[in-house]
Amino acid sequence: MINYFRxxxxxFQVEVxxxxxxxxxxxxxxxxxALPFFTQSPQVLRILILAGIYxxxxxxWDLLAGHTGQISLGHGLxxxxxxxxxxxxxxxxxxxxxLTIPIGALCAVVVGLIVGIPALRLRGxxxxxxxxxxxxxxxxxxxxxxDFTGGELGLFGISRxxxxxxxxxxxxxVVMLVSVFIMYKLxxxxxxxxxxxxxxxxxxxxxxxxxxxGINTVRYKLLAYSVSAFFAGIAGGMYAHFLKIMGPSTxxxxxxxxxxxxxxxxxMGTIYGAVVGVYTLFPFMEVLRxxxxxxxxxxxLFASVLIIILxxxxxxxxxxxxxxxxxxxxxxxxxxxxRRKRCRICNAQLRxxxxxx
Amino acid sequence: xxxxxxxxxxxxxxxxALLAVxxxxxxxxxxxxxxxxxxxxxxxxxxxxIGVSILGYPLIVAALLTVVGAGLIGVIAYRLFLDRIKEHxxxxxxxxxxxxxxxxxxxxxxxxxxxxxxxxxxxxxxxISNQQVSYQSLLAIVVSAVALLVxxxxxxxxxxxxxxxxxxxxxxxxxxxxxxxxxxxxIIMGISVVLAAVASSVAASIFTIFPTMWLHPLVIVLxxxxxxxxxxxxxxxxxxxxxxxxxxIVVLTVxxxxxxxxxxxxxxxIVILMIRPEGLFGISFxxxxx
Numbered sequence: 097m098i099n100y101f102r103x104x105x106x107x108f109q110v111e112v113x114x115x116x117x118x119x120x121x122x123x124x125x126x127x128x129x130a131l132p133f134f135t136q137s138p139q140v141l142r143i144l145i146l147a148g149i150y151x152x153x154x155x156x157w158d159l160l161a162g163h164t165g166q167i168s169l170g171h172g173l174x175x176x177x178x179x180x181x182x183x184x185x186x187x188x189x190x191x192x193x194x195l196t197i198p199i200g201a202l203c204a205v206v207v208g209l210i211v212g213i214p215a216l217r218l219r220g221x222x223x224x225x226x227x228x229x230x231x232x233x234x235x236x237x238x239x240x241x242x243d244f245t246g247g248e249l250g251l252f253g254i255s256r257x258x259x260x261x262x263x264x265x266x267x268x269x270v271v272m273l274v275s276v277f278i279m280y281k282l283x284x285x286x287x288x289x290x291x292x293x294x295x296x297x298x299x300x301x302x303x304x305x306x307x308x309x310g311i312n313t314v315r316y317k318l319l320a321y322s323v324s325a326f327f328a329g330i331a332g333g334m335y336a337h338f339l340k341i342m343g344p345s346t347x348x349x350x351x352x353x354x355x356x357x358x359x360x361x362x363x364m365g366t367i368y369g370a371v372v373g374v375y376t377l378f379p380f381m382e383v384l385r386x387x388x389x390x391x392x393x394x395x396x397l398f399a400s401v402l403i404i405i406l407x408x409x410x411x412x413x414x415x416x417x418x419x420x421x422x423x424x425x426x427x428x429x430x431x432x433x434x435r436r437k438r439c440r441i442c443n444a445q446l447r448x449x450x451x452x453x
Numbered sequence: 454x455x456x457x458x459x460x461x462x463x464x465x466x467x468x469x470a471l472l473a474v475x476x477x478x479x480x481x482x483x484x485x486x487x488x489x490x491x492x493x494x495x496x497x498x499x500x501x502x503i504g505v506s507i508l509g510y511p512l513i514v515a516a517l518l519t520v521v522g523a524g525l526i527g528v529i530a531y532r533l534f535l536d537r538i539k540e541h542x543x544x545x546x547x548x549x550x551x552x553x554x555x556x557x558x559x560x561x562x563x564x565x566x567x568x569x570x571x572x573x574x575x576x577x578x579x580x581i582s583n584q585q586v587s588y589q590s591l592l593a594i595v596v597s598a599v600a601l602l603v604x605x606x607x608x609x610x611x612x613x614x615x616x617x618x619x620x621x622x623x624x625x626x627x628x629x630x631x632x633x634x635x636x637x638x639x640i641i642m643g644i645s646v647v648l649a650a651v652a653s654s655v656a657a658s659i660f661t662i663f664p665t666m667w668l669h670p671l672v673i674v675l676x677x678x679x680x681x682x683x684x685x686x687x688x689x690x691x692x693x694x695x696x697x698x699x700x701x702i703v704v705l706t707v708x709x710x711x712x713x714x715x716x717x718x719x720x721x722x723i724v725i726l727m728i729r730p731e732g733l734f735g736i737s738f739x740x741x742x743x
Contacts, residue, residue, distance in 0.1 A: 217730045222683070225675045228675065232672060348668075360544065395557070396558040396562060403551040406538065406544050
C-alpha cells in the first residue's frame with residue numbers, strides 16, 4: 097500500500113511537479129476551489145460560477161476550432177440550444193437540472209451534427225461564415241414564435257441549479273474540472289490511450305494527407321462537432337439554470353465572438369489557453385464594475401486590452417507565458433523549466449546557441 | 454408593391470455592395486478578414502452626425518470631411534494594428550473584432566445607446582406608379598452605382614488597379630515584379646474605408662444610427678462576399694444585390710418580416726454554398742497545400 101502511494105507520488109513528481117505550467121495549473125485550480133472558504137460574497141461566487149461556465153464554453157470552442165481547425169463563429173448556437181431546451185423542459189415538464197442539462201446537451205449534439213454535415217464540404221473562411229449564420233437563423237425562429245420561446249424577453253422562472261449559491265459554485269467547479277480534463281485528454285496529441293488528439297491535429301494541418309493515411313476524416317470531424325457541441329451545451333444548460341433566465345442574447349454575434357476572443361486571447365489550439373483567457377478577461381471585466389466610472393469604460397478597456405495584448409503576444413497570453421517558463425528538449429521532447437541548461441531526462445543540451453556549457 | 458420591392462432592393466443591395474466590395478478588396482489584397490469593416494461604416498455615420506448636429510456644418514461638407522477622415526482613420530488603424538501581425542491570421546481577425554468593439558464602445562460612451570438620425574441630402578419624394586419614393590433613396594442608389602463604377606474603372610483601367618489585381622492574384626510574384634505590396638495593401642484599406650464612408654453618407658439618413666448598427670450589415674456583407682465567392686469583386690457585388698433584393702422582398706411581403714430579413718439572406722447563402730462550395734464566382738480550387 098505504502099509502496100503504491102510512493103509510486104503515485106513519484107509519478108506525480110515527474111509528471112506534475114517538475115513541469116512549471118502544470119504546477120501553475122494545479123495551484124490555480126486549488127486556489128479557485130478554496131476561494132469560497134475565504135469569501136462567500138455573492139458577487140465573488142457569481143464571478144466564479146460564470147467564469148467556470150464560460151471556461152467550458154471557450155474550451156469547447158478551442159477543441160473544435162483550435163485543434164480540429166473547423167473555425168466556428170457561431171458557437172453560441174450550441175450554448176443557446178441547450179439553454180433553451182433545458183429551460184423549456186424545466187418550465188413545461190418540471191424536470192430538474194439533473195435531467196434537463198444532459199438532455200439539452202444531447203440535443204446540442206444533434207444540432208452539432210446538423211451544422212457539421214454542411215461543414216464537411218466547406219473549409220476555411222467559408223466554413224467560419226456559414227457557422228456564423230446558424231445562430232442568427234435560430235434567433236429569427238425564436239422571434240417568430242414568441243409565445244413558446246419567450247421571444248425577445250426570454251424565458252424566466254427556471255428552477256435553480258441547487259439550493260444555495262455555494263453549492264452552485266462547487267457543482268460548476270467540479271463539472272468544469274471534469275469537462276476541461278476530458279477535453280484536454282481528447283486533444284492531447286501525445287496521448288498513448290486515445291488517438292483523437294493526433295487525428296484532430298492531422299485534420300487541422302492537412303486534411304488530404306490525413307485522409308491519405310487512412311483516417312476517416314468525416315467521422316472524426318463529426319466527432320469533434322459532437323464533443324464540442326456537447327460540452328458547450330453543458331455550459332449553456334448550467335448557465336440557464338444558474339441565471340434562471342434564458343434569453344436570445346446568447347445567440348447574438350457578440351456572444352459567439354466571446355468564445356473566440358477568450359480562446360485566442362489565451363492561446364488558440366491549447367486547451368489551457370482558453371481557460372487562461374476566461375479566467376483573466378472575465379473577472380477583470382466584472383471587477384471593473386465595482387469601481388466608479390468602471391461600468392462606462394469597461395467596454396472600451398476590454399477592447400483596448402484585447403488589441404494591445406494581441407499586438408504584442410499574437411500567439412496568446414497563455415502561450416507567451418509558457419514560452420517564457422518552459423523549454424522542450426530537442427532530443428526527447430520532454431518539457432523542462434526554461435532556466436535549465438540541460439534536459440532533466442536525457443541530459444541533452446537544450447539551447448544550441450548556449451556557449452557556456 | 455413590386456416597385457417598392459425593386460427600389461428597396463436596389464437601395465439595400467447598393468449599400469451592401471459598396472460594403473462588400475471594400476471587404477472583398479481588403480481580403481483579396483491584404484489577406485485580412487476585416488471584421489471592423491462595418492465598424493468603419495458605423496463610425497462614418499457618427500462622424501457625419503457629429504459634423505451636422507454638433508459642429509453645425511452643412512451636410513455636404515460634413516459628408517466630404519467624413520469620407521476623407523474615415524479613409525485616414527482606416528489607413529492609420531491598418532498601420533497601427535492590422536499590419537503588424539499580418540502573419541497570424543486568427544489574431545488579425547480577432548484584433549479587427551476588437552477594433553469594431555472599440556469603435557462601438559467609444560460611441561456608446563460618448564453618445565449613449567439612443568437612436569440618432571442624420572438629415573437627408575434632399576427632402577421630399579416623387580410618386581411613381583402610386584409609390585412614394587424619397588429623393589434620398591434615389592440619390593443613394595445613384596451614388597452607390599457611381600461609386601461601384603469608379604471602383605471598376607480604378608481596377609481595370611489604371612496602373613494602381615493593375616497593381617491591386619496583381620497583388621490579389623499572387624503577392625510574391627507582384628512583389629518580384631516591383632510592386633510595393635505593403636503600400637498597395639495600405640491604399641486598398643484606405644479605399645475600402647472610403648467606400649464604407651460613402652455608403653454611410655448616403656444611406657445613414659435612411660436608416661437610423663445606433664452603436665450596434667454594425668452587426669447586421671456585417672453578417673450580410675460576409676454572406677454576400679462568401680456567396681459571390683471569395684476573391685471575386687464581381688461576385689461580391691452580385692451577391693450583395695441578391696441578398697439586398699431577398700431582404701427587401703421578405704421585409705415587405707412576409708408578416709413579421711423585419712425579424713426574418715437576415716435569416717432569409719443567410720439561408721440563401723447556405724443553400725448556394727451547398728450547391729457550389731466555392732461560391733457563385735469563386736475560383737474552384739482543389740485544396741490549397743502549403
